[in-house]
Amino acid sequence: MAFLVYFLAAAATAAFAVYRYLVWQSQYWRRKGVPGPASRLFYGNVREINQFYEPMPMKIHEWTKEYGKVYGYKEGVRNVLVTSDLDMITEVFVKQFDNFYARRAPPLPQDLDNNPKVNLFESRGARWKRLRGLASPSFSINSLKKIRPIVEDSAIRMVDVMGKRHGAGESFDASRFFSEFTLDTICRLVLGQKESTIFDNPRIDVVQKIFLQSMDRPLFHFAVGVPGAGLSLRNIGKKLNMHTPNPDQNRIFMEIENAVRARVKERETSGAPDASADFIDLFLDSAAEFEYQNRGDFSTQASVAKALTVDEVIAQAVVFLLAGYDTTSNALSYTTWMLSRNPEVMKRCQEEIDEVCTDSSISYEDCQNLRYLDAVCRETLRFFPLAARAVARTCMKDTTVGGYEIDKDTIVMADTFAVHFNKDLWGEDVDEFKPERWLESDRRVAAINFLTFGAGPRLCVGMRLATLEEKIALAHMLRKFDVLADEQVSKLTLMGNLTTTPERVPIKINPRI
Known part of the structure; x- marks a missing residue:
């Protein structure tokens, strides 16, 4: 009996201690x-920011309107400071980069220091600097010129199918076409896929499920609510051979790994090719076995090794496939929607395309000269920033920003929508879709005002490729068709947790006369 009393007393004391700890945590800000x-x-506040049909960036912006330019919220035990103050954003993303070099970790994080397969997006510190330096040449002007024919071939095939299926003028969902196009392109660039598989690609549904998975789930809530639980749960899943919740996802990741290792064996037998065929070759050109250091204090001035391990090549191929698919597909969806709603803008784009693109093929230089189309794409991404959730950094050491003391491990997040619709930055016409604002010489847009691709040294490395894909696809589509609005639909329904995606993009197309 006495033992039971002692046990109950101990349990009650422990429960009260946990309760007090949770209360103390919740009152951090x-x-x-x-x-x-x-x-x-x-x-x-994790359940509030993980609503599938109220994407996180929308909720963040709603809170900004209520609490002001700087406020805090909680993701379980994680502390998040949100700011739309441009001076603070510049301080975090640019001036104090050495203190904020890491992105926010996902609910089920990797061991970023010891896991051999860490990709560029999630990496941090010395490993990030090394991966970034080796990835950047893959997106140079010369590299983009080499891969442009692949991008254009996939774009032409997409437009041909679009015309055959929907050229009669009925409403259809354009987003599926853009998903097919971007996945086809990235599979050819990353996996070395030889031929186009548009509308015959078995990977499309699986990849879409990855991005459309809901984070409003007990597993994710538990992972952020208990210190260290996320990493432990991931390690348990790895030991049980449960790398992802969906076995189809595992098959795609294994397909990428097998493609990389097959290319390694091919090189061992025949040697490296004279010209790199795709991103795998580009990365394997820098592959080597070596001892690397990923821990310790980070400095942008420190030197790092100029090599990748084969495991890192696999990780880069995975993230390039996923990121290259989703972001460009969404950009095309949003831009096409805005063109359908602004016929005068669409006509001006067509006139520019007709004037600049005089050959059947659209060259890299043609894309560079499509200045108005580029302005349309940028203005669209001001309205619909692609990865606003990712415009955040983790504080790696205690510091002060804008008069606020930032503790180590605090996440600082920019409210992208607040910045993109700030009248002080963009003018009184901020709510108007006005591509011309990007061409006005007296109103040059400062880089920090446009956060669609991030800011500072961790600006999206694939931005040039995404822009090239989007402009080539739009140019070929607008050459052949007028893009018209579906009068039955007045606004897009946005959804998603990892990224903000339109549920459908209903438009009509008519062949140009």
Whole structure:
């Protein structure tokens, strides 16, 4: 009996201690005098930011309107400071990069220091600097000129199918076509796929599921609510051979790994090719076995090894496939929607394309000269920033930004929508779709004002490729068709957790006369 009493007393004491700890955690921002939404015990605000049909960037912007330019919220035990103050954003993403070189970790993070397969997006510190330096040449002007024919071939095939299926003028969902196009392109560039498989690619549904998975799930809530739980859960899943929740995803990752290792064996037998055929070759050109150091203090001035391991090549191929597919597909979807809603803009794009692109093939130089189309793409991405969730950094050492003391491990996030619709930055016509604003010489857009591709040294490395793909696809589409609005639909329904994706993009097309 006495033992039971002692046990119950100990259990009650432990429960009370856990309760007090959760209360103390939930009041982190209140103790610092920083406004923000009320935080629930254990979960914090994670359930509010993970609503599938109210994507996180929308919720963040809603809170900005309520709490001001700087406020805090909780993701379980993680502290997040949100800012739309441009001076603070510049400080975090540019001036104090050595203190904010890491991205926010996902709910189920990798061991970024010791895992041999860490990709460029998730990497940090010395490993990030090394991977970034080796990835950048893959997106140079010379590299883009080499891969342009592949991009154009996939674009032409997409436009041909679009015309055959929907050229009669009925409404259809354009987003599926753009998903097929970007996956086809990236499979040819990353996996060395020889022929186009548009509308015959078995990977499309699986890849879409990866990006459309809901994060409003108990597993993710538990992972952010308990310190260290995310990494432990990932390690347990790895030991049980459960790398991802979906076995189809595992098959795609294994396909990429097999493609890389097959190319390694091919090189061992025949030697490296004279000209790199795709991104795998480009990365394998830098592959070597070596001892690398990924820990310790980070400095942009420190020197790093100029080589990749084969495991890192596999990781880069995976992230390039996924990121290259989703972002460009969404950019095309949003831009086509805006063209359908602004017929005068569409006509001006067509006139420019007719004037600049005089050959059947659209060259790299043609794309560079499509200045108005480029302005349309940029203005669209001001309205619909692609990866606003990713415009965040983790504080790696205690510091002060804008008068706020930032503790180590705090996530600092920019409210991209607040910046993109700030009248002080963009003018009183900020709510108008006005591509001309990007061409006005007296109103040059500062880089930090446009956060679609991030900011600072971790600016999206694939930005040039994404822009090339988008302009080639749009140029070929607008050459052949007028893009018209579906009068039955007045606005897009946005969804998603990892990225913000349109549920459908209903448009009509008519052949140009």
